Amino acid sequence: MSRVRASSAPAPKGLKRPVKVCVRVRPVLEREVENGCYHGCIAMAHERVYISTEDKPVLIGSKDDPPPEGVKVYPGFDGLLDQDSSQEDCFQVAGRETVDGVLWGLNGALMAYGQTSTGKTHTMVGDKSRPGLCLKAAAHLFSEAGLLGSQIEVTASFLQLYLNHITDLLVKDGHEKKLKLREVVEEDFVDTRVEGLSSRPVKSMDDVEALLEEGNRRRQQACTALNASSSRSHAVLILNVTLWQGTEEENATDAKLYLVDLAGSERVKDSCATGDRLTEAVHINKSLFALQGVVAALADGNPFVPYRNDPLTQLLRPALGGNCCTTLVATVSPAQKHSRESEGTLNFASSCRRIKGEVFVNSVRKPRPWEEKPKEEPTKTEEPECPWASLAALDAASVMESQMLDTAHGQIHVLTCGPADGEAVLLLHGCPSDAWTWKWLFPPLLYSKYRAIAIDMPGFGSSPGTRLGSRSELNNAKGGPLDICCAVLDALGVQKANVVGYDWGAGIALSMALLRKTRVNKIVPFHPSYSPPKGENLGVMPVPVLVLWVKEDQFHNLTKWRKHFQALPSSKRELEVYSLGSRWKPGMSLGSDPQLGPQLQRRILAFLAGEVAAPVAGALEKRLEAKAATAAGQLVVHAQNVVVADALADAGDVAKQLREVADPTLAAVQQFKELWSAGRLAALYAQRLTGSSASSAALFGALPEMSPEALSDPNILVNLGLWSQAPEGWERMRHTPRYCVGRKVLVRQKVIFKPSDSDFMCVSSSGADRTTSKAELKGKSKENADTWLVEVTEAGGSRRMAEVPKAEVLRLNQRHDLAKNGKHVLLEDGLKCDYSSPLCRAKLCEIALALSPVVKNLDFNTADGGEAVQLKALEVIRSSDKMERYGEIWRDGVRVTC
Numbered sequence: 006m007s008r009v010r011a012s013s014a015p016a017p018k019g020l021k022r023p024v025k026v027c028v029r030v031r032p033v034l035e036r037e038v039e040n041g042c043y044h045g046c047i048a049m050a051h052e053r054v055y056i057s058t059e060d061k062p063v064l065i066g067s068k069d070d071p072p073p074e075g076v077k078v079y080p081g082f083d084g085l086l087d088q089d090s091s092q093e094d095c096f097q098v099a100g101r102e103t104v105d106g107v108l109w110g111l112n113g114a115l116m117a118y119g120q121t122s123t124g125k126t127h128t129m130v131g132d133k134s135r136p137g138l139c140l141k142a143a144a145h146l147f148s149e150a151g152l153l154g155s156q157i158e159v160t161a162s163f164l165q166l167y168l169n170h171i172t173d174l175l176v177k178d179g180h181e182k183k184l185k186l187r188e189v190v191e192e193d194f195v196d197t198r199v200e201g202l203s204s205r206p207v208k209s210m211d212d213v214e215a216l217l218e219e220g221n222r223r224r225q226q227a228c229t230a231l232n233a234s235s236s237r238s239h240a241v242l243i244l245n246v247t248l249w250q251g252t253e254e255e256n257a258t259d260a261k262l263y264l265v266d267l268a269g270s271e272r273v274k275d276s277c278a279t280g281d282r283l284t285e286a287v288h289i290n291k292s293l294f295a296l297q298g299v300v301a302a303l304a305d306g307n308p309f310v311p312y313r314n315d316p317l318t319q320l321l322r323p324a325l326g327g328n329c330c331t332t333l334v335a336t337v338s339p340a341q342k343h344s345r346e347s348e349g350t351l352n353f354a355s356s357c358r359r360i361k362g363e364v365f366v367n368s369v370r371k372p373r374p375w376e377e378k379p380k381e382e383p384t385k386t387e388e389p390e391c392p393w394a395s396l397a398a399l400d401a402a403s404v405m406e407s408q409m410l411d412t413a414h415g416q417i418h419v420l421t422c423g424p425a426d427g428e429a430v431l432l433l434h435g436c437p438s439d440a441w442t443w444k445w446l447f448p449p450l451l452y453s454k455y456r457a458i459a460i461d462m463p464g465f466g467s468s469p470g471t472r473l474g475s476r477s478e479l480n481n482a483k484g485g486p487l488d489i490c491c492a493v494l495d496a497l498g499v500q501k502a503n504v505v506g507y508d509w510g511a512g513i514a515l516s517m518a519l520l521r522k523t524r525v526n527k528i529v530p531f532h533p534s535y536s537p538p539k540g541e542n543l544g545v546m547p548v549p550v551l552v553l554w555v556k557e558d559q560f561h562n563l564t565k566w567r568k569h570f571q572a573l574p575s576s577k578r579e580l581e582v583y584s585l586g587s588r589w590k591p592g593m594s595l596g597s598d599p600q601l602g603p604q605l606q607r608r609i610l611a612f613l614a615g616e617v618a619a620p621v622a623g624a625l626e627k628r629l630e631a632k633a634a635t636a637a638g639q640l641v642v643h644a645q646n647v648v649v650a651d652a653l654a655d656a657g658d659v660a661k662q663l664r665e666v667a668d669p670t671l672a673a674v675q676q677f678k679e680l681w682s683a684g685r686l687a688a689l690y691a692q693r694l695t696g697s698s699a700s701s702a703a704l705f706g707a708l709p710e711m712s713p714e715a716l717s718d719p720n721i722l723v724n725l726g727l728w729s730q731a732p733e734g735w736e737r738m739r740h741t742p743r744y745c746v747g748r749k750v751l752v753r754q755k756v757i758f759k760p761s762d763s764d765f766m767c768v769s770s771s772g773a774d775r776t777t778s779k780a781e782l783k784g785k786s787k788e789n790a791d792t793w794l795v796e797v798t799e800a801g802g803s804r805r806m807a808e809v810p811k812a813e814v815l816r817l818n819q820r821h822d823l824a825k826n827g828k829h830v831l832l833e834d835g836l837k838c839d840y841s842s843p844l845c846r847a848k849l850c851e852i853a854l855a856l857s858p859v860v861k862n863l864d865f866n867t868a869d870g871g872e873a874v875q876l877k878a879l880e881v882i883r884s885s886d887k888m889e890r891y892g893e894i895w896r897d898g899v900r901v902t903c
């Protein structure tokens with residue numbers, strides 16, 4: 006075999022590459038649900054994995070925010086597959102590139118790694134209805150070779166490594182023969198061969214399925230406390246793929262694809278393993294430990310890599326350090342109680358990303374085998390006749406109503422059918438085409454009582470006017486396709502519609518769902534001709550999308566469009582790809598094909614009749630609930646510990662509730678507010694002071710800390726829900742000078758201190774030293790810079806000038822920012838306040854709540870700075886702060902007033 010450096014081969018390029026790593030979270034399992042409730046710990050957002058290692062809710066903000074305490078962030082993976090990801094998503098994200106490489110003659114490996122019961126076997130093998138990577142990879146090899154017109158020859162071997170022994174899974178009683186590993190030095194690499202391993206030709210998917218089933222039956226599996234059918238061995242399926250491309254007789258590529266389902270690490274304490282299970286667990290953990298050692302050495306670029314520490318690492322040597330494009334799927338459980346193990350898996354996965362390698366195309370000279378006569382296609386069982394067949398037999402014109410609508414964007418011709426109160430389906434043609442292109446979809450829509458509305462865009466069909474440009478960025482132009490669609494819906498009195506579009510029309514459907522989301526229920530883009538223009542982000546698609554494709558159509562290239570499909574949220578997207586084989590003819594009417602037509606009709610109807618899209622808030626609720634559906638489909642009460650703020654955007658009340666769940670401070674404020682409105686705070690203060698209840702301590706302690714910094718911005722109180730709105734002119738007030746001429750100030754003077762006296766608090770040389778407010782700042786003393794001039798009111802009402810130390814004015818008359826000493830605020834009367842203490846948090850929250858209706862009317866921009874409202878605010882503060890409000894308590898049988 007000769008090797009050609011991939012970089013000099015025509016394609017693929019750039020193959021000095023690291024191991025590719027994807028992370029897959031599996032759905033919740035029954036056993037992870039206790040008391041009907043489950044705590045999730047993982048979120049995938051901003052192209053990262055967030056994992057909360059503590060059992061408390063946290064809210065992830067934008068990409069640039071630092072992660073909250075207790076949350077670890079893992080960036081840089083090549084693919085993220087959340088709990089809603091399907092097996093097809095997994096193949097597209099994790100498997101396809103590697104399998105495509107095999108078709109170019111590059112060795113490949115797909116490997117699943119993770120804790121026991123996290124979905125490795127599901128990912129690699131799957132089941133009949135949800136085939137995993139092994140079957141999908143094989144299917145892709147066969148179908149792509151067919152499309153490339155290449156002749157393909159595949160042989161397969163299947164082995165397991167159980168308790169340090171390698172055995173052949175394709176041989177009856179193979180477990181009795183322990184196979185040996187042999188290292189073979191090949192040019193730049195050391196390859197590992199398994200001596201005596203059988204290999205079997207596979208010519209079709211039936212062969213692969215049968216072989217997998219046979220081998221898996223022989224594979225060592227057992228029931229543990231963590232997995233009813235836990236794999237107790239590592240299994241490797243090896244496909245040897247030879248491909249003859251072009252017409253050259255002997256030029257071929259020869260590549261291996263390793264499909265590896267590793268056994269899962271387990272904490273023996275959790276799996277309750279004893280006896281044989283314990284021996285297996287010890288071997289599994291030991292081999293995985295050796296694997297971690299090899300990965301660490303490769304990632305660090307160590308010259309010595311300890312492959313020989315374990316048969317597993319020897320066996321996987323070609324995949325890890327050899328000539329191979331390797332993709333690792335790290336599988337994790339979403340449950341909080343396994344967060345430590347998931348963290349371990351993510352750490353391992355991150356190390357794998359650091360392994361770098363170089364891959365080569367394996368070219369061989371090998372005579373082309375004789376083409377076998379293709380097997381006769383089994384005669385297809387007749388599809389049952391569609392119930393709308395009789396409608397289809399009618400002349401389409403007899404069921405359609407043709408109308409010319411006068412809209413703000415000119416006259417638009419539409420074809421409609423179905424009941425006026427039926428759910429609307431807007432049909433948008435491609436370019437160039439017209440409304441009649443949907444003839445094949447009218448009968449099923451009519452049969453299912455939808456109201457079909459097919460538009461002729463200006464200049465097409467019967468609509469007059471100039472044709473519009475069909476580029477995606479013009480969809481939302483003034484008077485462009487989106488305006489026209491909405492005008493048609495308005496003219497027909499329709500608020501919301503499902504939108505089915507072909508080619509250009511499919512692109513309009515996508516733009517409409519993103520930019521006019523209140524008008525759209527669901528969309529079906531068929532062969533979309535669309536690439537997202539600026540301002541259209543498919544990742545925030547708010548409605549369900551069914552993308553339809555016929556793969557033979559090279560004008561609409563699915564391979565190119567797939568990246569846009571993958572950009573759609575996985576919970577919202579579905580893709581159906583059809584094949585017409587030799588029936589495909591360019592320009593044919595796809596919907597009118599006698600076999601494809603009914604398939605398309607059924608698929609579209611099933612998608613539309615599923616659930617009608619809920620408004621965003623409801624959809625969000627459902628999404629979170631659905632995420633808590635167990636793998637068996639049972640719904641459980643969901644408490645997701647990591648909630649990503651982006652997912653909550655625009656979701657109204659639901660977002661608010663979720664934020665409260667996610668943010669304990671907001672939840673505490675909400676609870677405190679309810680107690681305050683119900684007048685139940687006095688009892689709580691009493692409990693707090695006697696220490697008789699831990700709940701009030703917990704509640705007060707969870708309230709926000711009102712530090713001077715926090716109080717410098719009233720929006721903080723608004724965001725906490727303590728104030729309904731911030732006062733006007735706050736910033737202006739903060740920037741006005743604090744000590745100005747004319748300001749009323751407190752000063753220390755000899756004053757008359759008899760409340761009954763009409764000159765109470767007025768200055769008198771015979772009075773007592775007290776702090777009085779009957780004074781006004783008049784300026785600085787000219788003689789002494791440390792002294793200010795203050796006009797005081799004397800007994801009898803006359804005024805005189807007094808000189809007072811500047812330091813005293815500053816001390817007695819609050820500055821903008823309260824003076825601080827550690828966690829204490831220093832007040833002008835000498836009192837200290839520890840704003841972090843639970844009692845103080847509660848009292849300050851109470852004051853803030855009482856102030857809310859007053860500050861609503863406070864406007865510092867008015868000429869007097871809102872003085873009357875400020876005075877009212879002071880009153881409120883004083884009345885909230887009366888010490889007797891703390892209530893009376895009984896301590897050791899004695900009444901104490903606090």
Ligand SMILES: Nc1ncnc2c1ncn2[C@@H]1O[C@H](COP(=O)(O)OP(=O)(O)OP(=O)(O)O)[C@@H](O)[C@H]1O
Binds near residue numbers: 031122126237269636
């Ligand atoms: N993505 C998924 N969607 C639905 N069910 C899943 C998914 N992943 C795993 N499961 C289910 O979870 C259970 C455990 O999965 P699986 O047996 O594949 O785990 P494993 O990692 O191979 O475990 P072990 O290491 O013990 O063999 C199975 O019932 C499987 O069907």
